[in-house]
Amino acid sequence: ATPTALMVGIGRGATLGILVKGQDALEASGTITTVVLDKTGTLTTGEMAARTLIPADGVGEDELLRIAASVEHGSEHIIARAITAAADARQTGREPATDFVTHPGRGITAMVRGDIVAVGSPTFLREHGIAVTNADDQGQTDSGAETAVLVAHGDRLLGRIGLSDAIKPGARKAIAALHRQGMKTVLLTGDTRIAAEHTAERLGIDTVISGVLPADKAGTIRDLQARGERVAMVGDGINDAVALAAADLGLAVASGTDIALKSADIILVRDDLAVIPDAIGLSRRTLRTIR
Numbered sequence: 001a002t003p004t005a006l007m008v009g010i011g012r013g014a015t016l017g018i019l020v021k022g023q024d025a026l027e028a029s030g031t032i033t034t035v036v037l038d039k040t041g042t043l044t045t046g047e048m049a050a051r052t053l054i055p056a057d058g059v060g061e062d063e064l065l066r067i068a069a070s071v072e073h074g075s076e077h078i079i080a081r082a083i084t085a086a087a088d089a090r091q092t093g094r095e096p097a098t099d100f101v102t103h104p105g106r107g108i109t110a111m112v113r114g115d116i117v118a119v120g121s122p123t124f125l126r127e128h129g130i131a132v133t134n135a136d137d138q139g140q141t142d143s144g145a146e147t148a149v150l151v152a153h154g155d156r157l158l159g160r161i162g163l164s165d166a167i168k169p170g171a172r173k174a175i176a177a178l179h180r181q182g183m184k185t186v187l188l189t190g191d192t193r194i195a196a197e198h199t200a201e202r203l204g205i206d207t208v209i210s211g212v213l214p215a216d217k218a219g220t221i222r223d224l225q226a227r228g229e230r231v232a233m234v235g236d237g238i239n240d241a242v243a244l245a246a247a248d249l250g251l252a253v254a255s256g257t258d259i260a261l262k263s264a265d266i267i268l269v270r271d272d273l274a275v276i277p278d279a280i281g282l283s284r285r286t287l288r289t290i291r
């Protein structure tokens with residue numbers, strides 16, 4: 001590889017809104033066969049809104065939201081921000097809560113009025129011994145599937161909060177461009193199958209791998225590699241850092257957390273998913289110049 005051609009490639013990347021951290025990254029992007037994309041915050045804006053409140057019998061909407069917000073107060077997750085914002089907007093107030101424990105990719109627990117409150121995915125609540133029906137898994141609305149978050153106080157299910165997140169403008173076009181480049185696309189998320197499939201369908205993504213805990217995301221990448229794929233991973237959150245590092249090429253969206261940016265080979269400075277096919281196209285052209 002001639003350093004000059006690589007420098008030109010890297011320089012050209014900067015004008016496209018791509019920050020390439022090393023020449024290895026540029027070379028790796030030219031050989032990718034599968035692009036794995038995180039859902040929340042990568043394909044979606046990450047600005048969630050708590051839209052649907054389905055309290056259990058005898059529970060009020062405000063009570064459901066108040067208890068959830070009292071516990072989510074201790075979390076930085078975008079779901080937590082959406083729930084506390086909804087509670088603030090309805091002026092539900094908050095209960096004093098203590099002993100916050102966050103469970104990455106699952107939810108959060110805390111003590112409220114002498115009993116444990118769990119807020120999180122249906123799987124998480126099941127793990128807590130709460131009786132959860134299949135209907136509780138689903139956040140169905142007219143506009144499609146929502147992310148369903150369940151709330152329990154002690155052994156009692158208080159209800160479900162449905163959250164929705166907008167798909168980033170340009171996401172569908174970026175996926176189509178990747179397919180034209182011959183890439184396979186995979187949506188990888190900790191969210192439920194229904195919410196994940198809904199997003200994948202709207203974007204035209206080939207494969208969905210859902211319900212994956214943060215710690216298992218890197219394993220998913222290695223499985224794909226074991227099947228002969230050269231994998232690029234695109235992510236944003238702290239949850240994605242290990243997967244970004246495990247991939248042949250890690251791409252972080254610039255709005256992502258510091259740790260994700262550190263683990264990435266390429267940083268997409270422009271908040272536009274079109275930079276992913278641009279980065280792959282750029283490195284292919286650069287490699288042709290070199291060879």
Ligand code: ADP
Nearest residue numbers: 040075077079105106107119120121189190191
């Ligand atoms: P993604 O893989 O899409 O980036 P995460 O791994 O951050 O998502 O979270 C996966 C799932 O875990 C969420 O869809 C939600 O059900 C649950 N979850 C995680 N953190 C919280 C929280 N603070 N409050 C409620 N639910 C949570």
Ligand code: MG
Nearest residue numbers: 038040041237
């Ligand atoms: Mg994420």
